[in-house]
Amino acid sequence: MSKIRVLQWGLGAMGGGMARLMLEKEGLEIVAAVDARPDFVGKDLGAVLEVGRTLGVTVTSDADSVLEKDKVDLVLLATTSWTKEQMPDLRKILNAGINCISIAEELAAPEAQNPDLAQELDDLAKRNGVSLLGTGVNPGFVLDLLVVALSGGCHSVERIEASRVNDLSPYGPTVMKTQGVGTTPEAFKKGVAEGSIVGHVGFPESIRMISDALGLGVDRIEETREPIISRTHRETRHVKVAPGMVAGCAHIGIGYRGAREVVKLIHPQQVRPELENQETGDYIHIYGKPEIHMAIKPEVAGGLATVGIAVNMIPHVVAATPGVKRMIDLPAPAALMGPTAYARRV
Amino acid sequence: MSKIRVLQWGLGAMGGGMARLMLEKEGLEIVAAVDARPDFVGKDLGAVLEVGRTLGVTVTSDADSVLEKDKVDLVLLATTSWTKEQMPDLRKILNAGINCISIAEELAAPEAQNPDLAQELDDLAKRNGVSLLGTGVNPGFVLDLLVVALSGGCHSVERIEASRVNDLSPYGPTVMKTQGVGTTPEAFKKGVAEGSIVGHVGFPESIRMISDALGLGVDRIEETREPIISRTHRETRHVKVAPGMVAGCAHIGIGYRGAREVVKLIHPQQVRPELENQETGDYIHIYGKPEIHMAIKPEVAGGLATVGIAVNMIPHVVAATPGVKRMIDLPAPAALMGPTAYARRV
Numbered sequence: 001m002s003k004i005r006v007l008q009w010g011l012g013a014m015g016g017g018m019a020r021l022m023l024e025k026e027g028l029e030i031v032a033a034v035d036a037r038p039d040f041v042g043k044d045l046g047a048v049l050e051v052g053r054t055l056g057v058t059v060t061s062d063a064d065s066v067l068e069k070d071k072v073d074l075v076l077l078a079t080t081s082w083t084k085e086q087m088p089d090l091r092k093i094l095n096a097g098i099n100c101i102s103i104a105e106e107l108a109a110p111e112a113q114n115p116d117l118a119q120e121l122d123d124l125a126k127r128n129g130v131s132l133l134g135t136g137v138n139p140g141f142v143l144d145l146l147v148v149a150l151s152g153g154c155h156s157v158e159r160i161e162a163s164r165v166n167d168l169s170p171y172g173p174t175v176m177k178t179q180g181v182g183t184t185p186e187a188f189k190k191g192v193a194e195g196s197i198v199g200h201v202g203f204p205e206s207i208r209m210i211s212d213a214l215g216l217g218v219d220r221i222e223e224t225r226e227p228i229i230s231r232t233h234r235e236t237r238h239v240k241v242a243p244g245m246v247a248g249c250a251h252i253g254i255g256y257r258g259a260r261e262v263v264k265l266i267h268p269q270q271v272r273p274e275l276e277n278q279e280t281g282d283y284i285h286i287y288g289k290p291e292i293h294m295a296i297k298p299e300v301a302g303g304l305a306t307v308g309i310a311v312n313m314i315p316h317v318v319a320a321t322p323g324v325k326r327m328i329d330l331p332a333p334a335a336l337m338g339p340t341a342y343a344r345r346v
Numbered sequence: 347m348s349k350i351r352v353l354q355w356g357l358g359a360m361g362g363g364m365a366r367l368m369l370e371k372e373g374l375e376i377v378a379a380v381d382a383r384p385d386f387v388g389k390d391l392g393a394v395l396e397v398g399r400t401l402g403v404t405v406t407s408d409a410d411s412v413l414e415k416d417k418v419d420l421v422l423l424a425t426t427s428w429t430k431e432q433m434p435d436l437r438k439i440l441n442a443g444i445n446c447i448s449i450a451e452e453l454a455a456p457e458a459q460n461p462d463l464a465q466e467l468d469d470l471a472k473r474n475g476v477s478l479l480g481t482g483v484n485p486g487f488v489l490d491l492l493v494v495a496l497s498g499g500c501h502s503v504e505r506i507e508a509s510r511v512n513d514l515s516p517y518g519p520t521v522m523k524t525q526g527v528g529t530t531p532e533a534f535k536k537g538v539a540e541g542s543i544v545g546h547v548g549f550p551e552s553i554r555m556i557s558d559a560l561g562l563g564v565d566r567i568e569e570t571r572e573p574i575i576s577r578t579h580r581e582t583r584h585v586k587v588a589p590g591m592v593a594g595c596a597h598i599g600i601g602y603r604g605a606r607e608v609v610k611l612i613h614p615q616q617v618r619p620e621l622e623n624q625e626t627g628d629y630i631h632i633y634g635k636p637e638i639h640m641a642i643k644p645e646v647a648g649g650l651a652t653v654g655i656a657v658n659m660i661p662h663v664v665a666a667t668p669g670v671k672r673m674i675d676l677p678a679p680a681a682l683m684g685p686t687a688y689a690r691r692v
Binding site: 021024137141145146148149150151152153154155156157211212213214215216217288289290292293294295296297298300301304305306307308309312313328329330331332333334335336337338339340341342344 | 367370483487491492494495496497498499500501502503557558559560561562563634635636638639640641642643644646647650651652653654655657658659674675676677678679680681682683684685686687688690
């Protein structure tokens with residue numbers, strides 16, 4: 001078995017995690033690493049990842065110098081959440097004739113927010129004979145791919161409701177800020193209006209994937225972001241929330257076909273949910289024939305699973321036909337534990 | 347959108363259900379129907395399905411007369427559980443240059459029990475430029491595809507345990523017999539030894555799919571069938587089970603890599619499980635990093651979902667590259683509710 005040669009682009013919490021995971025995988029080889037951080041550039045990747053050994057791969061800030069089709073099978077891109085911001089890099093990668101997996105949330109279904117850019121990417125990928133996938137735990141897995149797969153035995157589907165209840169406690173100040181944790185309810189509302197409190201990035205993408213896969217005809221998506229007001233004192237290493245203050249963001253996305261609600265996705269993100277007896281978990285309810293009621297408790301671990309899915313999808317993307325792919329277009333992801341996992345049928 | 351033209355082969359409980367479901371689907375058209383039952387042959391399919399209208403399709407016992415490549419895009423085959431028994435019909439279909447979905451349990455991963463026949467089928471399909479899929483609720487969905495998909499975010503998987511607890515009460519005398527319901531524990535053991543009590547058909551196929559997809563390297567599969575001895579009086583329309591008698595078959599399949607158990611699938615099938623406080627459901631536990639614990643309660647409805655999955659996979663199989671496919675090789679199934687569900691990306 002020849003190894004799949006991967007270029008890791010972006011060495012932050014997610015990208016660094018992917019690189020570390022790839023080191024454990026017999027079918028994958030990291031052949032290059034790109035990151036612009038001055039304290040990373042010029043260092044051996046082993047030192048940057050703190051794995052206690054030299055890997056013979058020097059981190060560079062100059063992607064052009066390592067985007068060589070003959071040496072790289074796939075780029076793992078972990079730099080931003082937004083399609084528009086990632087376009088210059090995506091153009092470089094696809095024009096170099098190299099496959100790509102990105103964890104930019106918007107790329108999970110790029111046509112949802114940026115149809116013109118999605119078309120450009122699909123054209124570029126096809127012209128260069130490569131494929132591009134956007135993925136992650138959510139969007140990309142829990143509130144879309146799993147929903148679609150669970151509908152697989154249904155004769156009809158009237159309505160779908162799915163929720164992901166998680167705990168933000170491990171996260172740092174940036175996440176606390178973008179979710180409004182620790183603010184007053186008034187500051188929360190102002191932050192949402194101004195765009196500084198964003199909640200979850202991915203509802204339009206997840207709803208688009210579900211609607212496309214099942215043919216639900218969603219023609220309008222509405223999102224609401226409400227403060228989760230704490231009734232108790234909640235505290236983490238990075239934030240203190242007094243009763244009456246905001247413990248998180250209850251973000252809901254609803255997909256309508258005409259006046260009819262067909263997909264409702266619910267994602268309350270908060271610190272210390274257990275203090276108010278909220279059990280974390282992923283829940284999917286499909287109302288139709290037959291009904292399906294699924295629960296995963298606790299929820300699929302967020303950061304860990306985003307790293308895992310991005311790496312685990314590598315063989316599928318390398319084997320895929322050219323073009324922009326979504327998780328609903330490719331075979332189901334699988335943990336890469338041995339040789340047969342890399343030798344997937346096309 | 348041009349409709350996908352389907353030949354329904356087999357009009358029993360499952361095949362008839364598929365035909366009725368296809369009548370509701372705007373993207374599918376039944377263009378032919380094959381069944382050898384004398385009371386079906388020569389009748390209009392609408393009369394056979396008892397749908398209260400004429401469909402303009404006459405049921406025939408002569409498959410050769412309707413296996414026309416220019417008129418049929420796919421055959422839905424619902425005739426038997428066994429690959430060997432289905433080979434003559436499969437050869438006909440593939441040699442006619444027509445795609446096929448079969449609900450024969452062994453075809454979910456034909457290489458598991460019949461590697462030579464699987465190779466022949468793959469060669470035939472490729473030579474004729476068509477694809478063949480074996481599917482159903484189990485094998486094909488609950489204890490294999492869902493298991494694989496749920497591992498998609500895992501960094502590592504040590505061991506998998508999954509169970510499907512269902513209720514046989516709706517089924518008739520044949521199922522009661524093949525599961526040993528109503529017999530004595532002694533008669534059950536004799537029936538298992540003689541092969542008249544078979545339990546579930548599908549463990550080698552499910553374990554093979556999981557092992558292949560994740561690369562778990564399973565090299566040995568063991569199955570045990572034990573009587574579920576009732577502690578209470580259980581009764582259905584077709585059977586009475588006194589305390590001490592057999593209420594069903596606890597069938598377990600274990601996949602080993604060397605001496606190590608890596609996949610354990612548990613499928614107790616019995617009548618009236620609620621009388622002994624057994625909740626029906628599908629349960630998947632993945633032990634690794636991270637752990638995943640999933641429950642679907644009640645279980646995905648068996649017969650209904652087999653019919654649903656077979657029909658819902660039609661667009662994927664028509665769009666697939668040539669060859670024998672398993673559920674782990676194709677995009678996730680999705681309920682077919684509108685136009686975009688038929689226009690799947692390849």
